[in-house]
Amino acid sequence: MSEPLFERLALIGIGLIGSSLALNARTNGLARHIAIATRRKETLDKAEELGLGDSYHLEASEAVADADFVILCVPVGSCGAITREIAPHLKAGAIVSDVGSVKGAVIAQMAPHLPSSVHFVPAHPLAGTEQSGPQAGFLELFTNRWSILTPPEGTDPAAVTRVEAFWQGCGSNVETMTAEHHDLVLAIVSHVPHLIAYNIVGTAADLETVTQSEVVKFSASGFRDFTRIAASDPTMWRDVFLTNRDAVLEMLARFSEDLATLQRAIRWGDGDTLFDLFTRTRAIRRNVIEAGQDTAKPNFGREPASGERAGTKG
Numbered sequence: 551m552s553e554p555l556f557e558r559l560a561l562i563g564i565g566l567i568g569s570s571l572a573l574n575a576r577t578n579g580l581a582r583h584i585a586i587a588t589r590r591k592e593t594l595d596k597a598e599e600l601g602l603g604d605s606y607h608l609e610a611s612e613a614v615a616d617a618d619f620v621i622l623c624v625p626v627g628s629c630g631a632i633t634r635e636i637a638p639h640l641k642a643g644a645i646v647s648d649v650g651s652v653k654g655a656v657i658a659q660m661a662p663h664l665p666s667s668v669h670f671v672p673a674h675p676l677a678g679t680e681q682s683g684p685q686a687g688f689l690e691l692f693t694n695r696w697s698i699l700t701p702p703e704g705t706d707p708a709a710v711t712r713v714e715a716f717w718q719g720c721g722s723n724v725e726t727m728t729a730e731h732h733d734l735v736l737a738i739v740s741h742v743p744h745l746i747a748y749n750i751v752g753t754a755a756d757l758e759t760v761t762q763s764e765v766v767k768f769s770a771s772g773f774r775d776f777t778r779i780a781a782s783d784p785t786m787w788r789d790v791f792l793t794n795r796d797a798v799l800e801m802l803a804r805f806s807e808d809l810a811t812l813q814r815a816i817r818w819g820d821g822d823t824l825f826d827l828f829t830r831t832r833a834i835r836r837n838v839i840e841a842g843q844d845t846a847k848p849n850f851g852r853e854p855a856s857g858e859r860a861g862t863k864g
């Protein structure tokens with residue numbers, strides 16, 4: 551087997567993303583030693599029980615000591631405080647990264663604390679599920695998904711290449727862009743869709759004329775697909791909206807304008823406008839499938855529940 555990319559990988563935070571990285575680092579031989587740190591003993595014990603690492607720490611500063619690669623896998627809003635805590639313990643020449651869903655705010659929080667002797671290569675894997683915690687991780691999470699690197703200007707290209715190799719070793723495709731562009735792209739492909747899901751599930755829960763039990767009972771009509779996204783981790787998503795405020799508000803403004811157009815088309819019986827949009831959106835779905843980002847199987851390849859036929863019902 552070839553030499554691992556890193557001698558000691560420190561994962562700070564061991565939820566869905568951290569545990570999936572640990573499984574990849576171990577199985578794909580990306581690091582010789584995997585040091586795991588998390589704040590709660592309960593989570594650390596679970597990680598140990600699952601055998602995710604080689605050493606387990608309640609102090610992040612212990613995990614990063616002597617590490618040549620450190621990845622923060624915690625909610626975006628916690629990255630600054632953790633970086634301040636670990637900064638004095640980082641080894642010269644180490645690479646520090648993260649997996650946060652927002653990049654501009656993470657860089658603003660982390661960069662001021664990092665010593666000039668380390669390389670900072672922020673990253674974001676575009677892969678996830680609505681599950682959290684160390685038991686939620688799985689080896690294939692990053693396979694064929696994109697990971698975006700947003701190295702600040704002046705970052706050592708050799709460090710960027712090593713981080714790229716790490717993500718490729720996890721089965722991911724890698725692209726590099728500015729943090730600002732990342733945040734704009736993610737606002738429309740991820741953040742606004744999550745907000746819409748949270749909102750529609752919230753609206754349904756608050757309805758007075760349709761009972762909650764009816765919403766649940768008849769959910770296969772389309773509603774349940776929103777409930778999957780709206781079951782995502784509340785801490786993570788609160789932090790995403792608080793830290794990517796400008797890009798989300800910009801995309802929401804566009805969304806609201808387009809929604810008003812649809813509202814008008816429905817009010818005035820303008821079927822052409824509706825039909826044209828629905829035709830264009832079908833083509834986008836085909837593009838997503840052709841790009842290998844989803845399955846072409848009906849109903850996302852779900853096994854039909856008892857008594858149910860696959861497909862979206864009206």
Ligand code: NAP
Pocket residue numbers: 562563564565566567568588589590591593594623624625626628632649650651652674675676677678679680681682683684686783786
């Ligand atoms: P998760 O499963 O909820 O795990 C979060 C981890 O962070 C746990 O180890 C938790 O520790 C720790 N943590 C939580 N709050 C903390 C705090 N205030 N201070 C220190 N540690 C804290 O989360 P995840 O889904 O892996 O997400 C982690 C990061 O990945 C987030 O930045 C998120 O934006 C990004 N991300 C998520 C997804 C996704 O779909 N889930 C996709 C791409 C990127 P304890 O359990 O010990 O409290």
